[in-house]
Amino acid sequence: MGTTKSEVFSEKVNDLASLFKAMGHPARIAIVQFLRAQEKCICTDLVNELPLAQPTISQHLKELKNAGIIQGSVSGTSICYCLNLDKLGELDVFLASLKYDQVPTCCS
Amino acid sequence: MGTTKSEVFSEKVNDLASLFKAMGHPARIAIVQFLRAQEKCICTDLVNELPLAQPTISQHLKELKNAGIIQGSVSGTSICYCLNLDKLGELDVFLASLKYDQVPTCCS
DNA sequence: CATAAATATCGTAATATTACAATATTAAAA
């Protein structure tokens, strides 16, 4: 008990859930928004921008990177992060798949 | 420690994170997909469809309902659930706001 | 009213997440 029963769901469903989950924290939304505004940034920029400790920022960056939402490239002693909009595009595709051609009248 | 520091983020960022979080579980993705396919359903339909116990389904439905992603209307002894695509549209708007007119060349 | 059907709630065990201090790692700069 306590663990998500991932094994009973399809890979596609699990992947989508992981992607949504990665976006399901205000710090990570803020990071993504900051990255969008700055085009790119390093960890220190975020540490200065957000009222969270450096290890916490680093942890959130790692989760976003594992989810494929951001990518980082080494640049001297720092790491330059930027958005991978292709990955977020998968959410677009999913959300579009939920839309109806004709909106049903139930529950309205 | 242990708690998300919501108070340091804007209401908008917190709301978006909550919405993503609500979609961040495979059971809830599956419920949303089933609802899309059936247009509407009751809890028992989902209990028959998904290999999860009834209280677990009920708990997930509650989270989706709290997030505004689904809505339920009483119908006899059962409750008829359906999607609220307007709420999911908020995610569309956010994802669209991340897109660039001109894709930057960083990190590529 | 007793029963049944559908759903919600409670209680709880197992696990996951969040945040951060302390520390390690890595690469440039002095």
Next chain:
DNA sequence: TTTTAATATTGTAATATTACGATATTTATG
């Protein structure tokens, strides 16, 4: 090569999430 800057990792306390058995609630039906 020591120092500095940037970032990652480790360890851990506090809290949240997940799943489900047991039980309560609610509404129709006999």
